[in-house]
Amino acid sequence: MSLxxxxxxxxxxxxxxxxxxxxxxxxxxxxxxxxxxxxxATHLSATGEELEAxxxxxxxxxxxxxxxxxxxxxxxxxxxFVTVQQGNSRIQLYIRKDAVAENDYALYQILDAGDIIGxxxxxxxxxxxxxxxxxxxxxxxSKILLTLPEKFHGxxxxxxxxxxxxxxxxxxPDVRQVFLKRAKIIGSLRRQLEAHDFIExxxxxMQPLYGGAAARPFVTHHNTLDIDLYMRIAPExxxxxxxxxxxxxxxxxNRNFRNEGVxxxxxxxxxMLEFYQAYSNYQGMIExxxxxxxxxxxxxxGATVCEYQGHQLDFGNIQTMTMQxxxxxxxxxxxxxxxxxxxxxxxxxxxxxxxxIQPTIICDHPVEISPLxxxxxxxxxFTERFEMFIAGMEVANAxxxxxxxxxxxxxxxxxxxxREKGDDEAHRLDEDYLRALSYGMPxxxxxxxxxxxxxxxxxxxxxxxxxxxxxxxxxxSDIGMAAKLRALE
RNA sequence: GGGCGCGUAGCUCAAUUGGCAGAGCAACUGACUCUUAAUCAGUAGGUUGAAGGUUCGAUUCCUUCCGCGCUCACCA
Numbered sequence: 001m002s003l004x005x006x007x008x009x010x011x012x013x014x015x016x017x018x019x020x021x022x023x024x025x026x027x028x029x030x031x032x033x034x035x036x037x038x039x040x041a042t043h044l045s046a047t048g049e050e051l052e053a054x055x056x057x058x059x060x061x062x063x064x065x066x067x068x069x070x071x072x073x074x075x076x077x078x079x080x081f082v083t084v085q086q087g088n089s090r091i092q093l094y095i096r097k098d099a100v101a102e103n104d105y106a107l108y109q110i111l112d113a114g115d116i117i118g119x120x121x122x123x124x125x126x127x128x129x130x131x132x133x134x135x136x137x138x139x140x141x142s143k144i145l146l147t148l149p150e151k152f153h154g155x156x157x158x159x160x161x162x163x164x165x166x167x168x169x170x171x172x173p174d175v176r177q178v179f180l181k182r183a184k185i186i187g188s189l190r191r192q193l194e195a196h197d198f199i200e201x202x203x204x205x206m207q208p209l210y211g212g213a214a215a216r217p218f219v220t221h222h223n224t225l226d227i228d229l230y231m232r233i234a235p236e237x238x239x240x241x242x243x244x245x246x247x248x249x250x251x252x253x254n255r256n257f258r259n260e261g262v263x264x265x266x267x268x269x270x271x272m273l274e275f276y277q278a279y280s281n282y283q284g285m286i287e288x289x290x291x292x293x294x295x296x297x298x299x300x301x302g303a304t305v306c307e308y309q310g311h312q313l314d315f316g317n318i319q320t321m322t323m324q325x326x327x328x329x330x331x332x333x334x335x336x337x338x339x340x341x342x343x344x345x346x347x348x349x350x351x352x353x354x355x356x357i358q359p360t361i362i363c364d365h366p367v368e369i370s371p372l373x374x375x376x377x378x379x380x381x382f383t384e385r386f387e388m389f390i391a392g393m394e395v396a397n398a399x400x401x402x403x404x405x406x407x408x409x410x411x412x413x414x415x416x417x418x419r420e421k422g423d424d425e426a427h428r429l430d431e432d433y434l435r436a437l438s439y440g441m442p443x444x445x446x447x448x449x450x451x452x453x454x455x456x457x458x459x460x461x462x463x464x465x466x467x468x469x470x471x472x473x474x475x476x477s478d479i480g481m482a483a484k485l486r487a488l489e
Numbered sequence: 490g491g492g493c494g495c496g497u498a499g500c501u502c503a504a505u506u507g508g509c510a511g512a513g514c515a516a517c518u519g520a521c522u523c524u525u526a527a528u529c530a531g532u533a534g535g536u537u538g539a540a541g542g543u544u545c546g547a548u549u550c551c552u553u554c555c556g557c558g559c560u561c562a563c564c565a
Contacts, residue, residue, distance in 0.1 A: 006534075007516060072525075079522035096522055113515080127523050150500040150514045157500085159557045171500095214565050246559090260564045262532060345565070348554050369565045425565075463558095474556065477538095 004186040005484055011145040012488045014110055019488035021103050023140040030118045030141055035407050036089040039123060042129065046076050048125035055122055061313040064133060065116035066091075067141060069170065072151055073111055081112060081132070088176070093119055094126065095135045097356045101116045113151070114144030114170075162471050175466075181300045182467055186253060188299035189273055189449070192292050198275055200251040203238035205231060205255070210237030212372070213339065214425040215258040218268075235274050236372065237433045240401060243278045244441045250296065251275035264463045268472050271451040274290070281374075281400040282384045286361055289388060289447065290318050290395060293359065293454075300458040308391050308457050315458075318388070320361040326352040340381040356389035365399075371411040371427050373399035390457055398447030405437035456472035 015025045022153075034042070035214070055059045059313060068091075079096035090280065095108045112158035126132050132311065149155040154171045161168040161175075168175050186486050190200070210217045210226065212234030220229050235252050253273045262390030277284060297315035299303045304316030320330070320400035323344055328337040331351040339347070344366055363386035367375055385399035403406050408474035410433070455467040465471035 007499065010516075074524050074527050075521090075523065076527075077521040079524090081524050081527085083525075094523075100521080126525090126526080130522090130523090130525070147499045147515055152514065152525095153501040155500070156495095159496095160500095162557090169519090216564090258564070261562080264559090266564060342565090349565090361544080365565090371565095401503095424565090425563095442517070477555075 005487065007147055008145055009488060011112065011143070012046070014112070015143050017110055018107065018140055018143065021106050023103075023107060025140060025143040028141055030370045031065070032066050032118060032141060034066050035066055036066055036084070036086040036091050039064055039066060040089045040091060042121050043131055046123075046125075046131075047131065047160075053419055055308055059122070062123040064123060065118065065120050065123070065280065067116065067139070068135065068297075070111060070113050070117060073113055075109070080108070080168070082108070082117075084117065086182075088173075091125075092130060092132045093121065093135050093141050094124075094132050095138070100135060100138060101295075103133075107138050107433060108135075108139060112144055112248070114146075114148045115140070116142035116144075121138050136162050143296060158475070162465055162473055163476060165469050172375075178455075178459045178461065178467060179469060180289075181459050182451075185296045185297045185455055186271075186451060188296045189253065189292060189451070192253045193249075193275060195248065195275075198200070198251045198277070199410075200248045201239070201242060201247065201252055202254065203232075203235045203252060206231050207487035208236075209428050209430050210234075211428055213256075213258075214427065216425060218259050220259050227300055233258050234272070236448070237430055239274055239276050240441060240444070240446065241433065241436045243276050243401075243444050244436045244439055248274070248442065249440075253447055260358055261471065264465075265453060265456075267452065267464050267468055270468075272463070273451055274447065275443050275450040276401070276446040278442040278444045281443065282363070282398055282445050285384060285398040285445040286320065286363075287446045289361070289398065289449075292449070293318065298456065300411070302489060306458055306460070307461050309462055311354045311391065313358060313457060314358055318359045318361055320363060320386075321364075322364040323348050323352075323362050324364070326360075330355050341368050345369055351387060353394075354392045357391055359388060359390045359395075361386045361388050367411075368414075370399065371415050372402050372408075375407075391455075393453050393457075395453050395457070396447060396449045398445065401439060401441070401444040401446050403441040403443060407435050408437055 036381050051062055066086070068086035071085050071090060072080045075185055078098075079094070079423040082093045082095060083090055083095060095105070097105050100108070104371045118141055119133060119135045121133040121135040121139040124132060126139075127433045134468070149171050155161055155168055157179065188255060198421050204219065206229040210230040210233050213236070215233045217233050218231040220231060221227070233257055235254065239252060239347060253271065253274065256272045257269050259268065262268065277288070293315045294304055305312055305314050307313070324337050327335065327347045328342065329483055330349055331337060335347065335351070337347070348362070364376060364382045365373070365385040365387070367381060367383050370383040370385050375383040376384055377380045382401060387394050388396035402411065412427060412429040416429060419426040452464050452467050455461070456464060459467060
């Protein structure tokens with residue numbers, strides 16, 4: 001028998017012991033009166049004397065019913081300390097033989113780190129001043145069968161951290177904070193857009209034709225209809241159909257799927273915010289972007305400035321320059337910046353992109369790479385488009401939407417030519433989209449913001465996998481948990 | 490897909506030129522009624538990612554495979 005199975009068998013035997021003591025190892029509702037966060041916040045500054053005095057005045061004044069997962073157990077003869085964690089807080093429980101029922105003490109003696117327990121007790125401070133709960137009654141809520149990683153070093157194996165994120169979250173408190181911040185960022189984006197009268201909509205993830213970006217799609221199949229469907233690479237064309245329908249301000253925060261390489265800034269499924277505002281244009285999007293990012297930074301960090309991989313990023317002061325200006329500034333002296341088309345894009349990617357550390361809006365992209373954006377009236381080689389770069393990453397992409405169906409048809413045909421020349425990521429021609437435009441789409445500005453990348457920047461994580469709860473990995477070979485559990489029966 | 494690197498006990502890590510696979514934590518037994526990385530005494534725990542090869546002998550060298558990381562390409 002392997003060690004792992006030996007441990008599992010030990011723990012399983014403990015389940016029977018817990019039952020023999022009259023506790024249920026699983027499945028009990030527990031109506032705690034305070035969370036550990038509340039207990040810690042309430043008594044943060046109370047001294048031991050104050051807590052003792054409060055208890056003398058009213059025994060219920062400092063009494064609590066609380067619960068959490070055991071982090072460490074320190075047993076000493078006829079008493080001991082058990083540190084439990086719940087939410088963002090941990091607190092130690094003090095259990096002594098003469099203060100609890102016999103069964104409760106017997107239970108305490110067989111607790112393992114990782115068990116989930118509850119207690120009744122009162123709040124006090126130990127001799128060393130640590131806020132603690134003096135336990136008067138114990139409850140058993142859930143049994144751990146496996147063993148937690150080491151308490152001091154935590155879990156560092158990056159593969160296990162991604163594969164078993166639940167374990168990562170249990171033992172690495174910083175990871176929890178990253179995902180709390182992520183939720184705050186998304187909440188802030190929603191609040192800002194709602195405040196501007198945008199409504200949240202959901203458009204198809206499975207599409208008969210994919211579009212709105214240049215990328216290879218995932219293909220799936222619907223059995224009953226017997227058709228292939230594509231996982232969307234962007235929601236853009238559906239959201240713009242909604243502006244045709246009179247939903248003037250729409251947004252969607254959801255997953256896009258792109259069948260491309262995986263890297264520190266690419267995950268096959270990623271979260272995109274897209275929004276469209278009728279009667280606006282790309283200048284309007286620049287103004288809105290400044291506001292959204294400023295507020296997101298404040299929501300995440302309480303400041304518009306944050307540190308990212310050693311750089312101070314200022315989300316409250318976003319500069320703007322055209323793509324040509326960027327090449328003029330960053331390319332080696334003598335480089336011809338007064339170019340257009342793919343040549344300009346190439347020079348931009350080569351010389352500028354990695355150097356755009358501070359949040360920077362780059363505008364006026366060549367028409368060749370912008371099939372859905374309106375041309376600039378004063379120079380039709382370029383479009384009313386911008387992308388925002390931060391720390392060398394593209395974080396946002398926006399433009400004045402092309403709403404002329406004739407021009408859109410010609411752009412699609414340009415894309416078809418590119419496809420025939422071997423560009424298998426060129427846009428498809430979407431007849432229904434052209435039909436929608438032919439009913440008249442209001443002038444509009446639209447934008448997409450990469451939520452994962454924004455979260456990376458605001459949480460100082462260099463890998464997109466550290467801001468996605470379950471990043472895509474190759475499936476594990478045999479884990480055999482079912483067989484191991486069956487062996488315990 | 491290419492290049493480079495990594496994979497040792499449940500976890501974090503050692504192992505000298507190729508020479509008996511080790512430690513701490515976790516686990517188990519015992520002591521201890523204010524500890525906090527509790528302490529102290531003892532016990533047990535290994536297909537060194539997998540398969541093959543070279544060798545008297547392989548964690549160590551070679552080949553293939555698996556997984557992960559970094560990087561390049563791709564990702565307008």
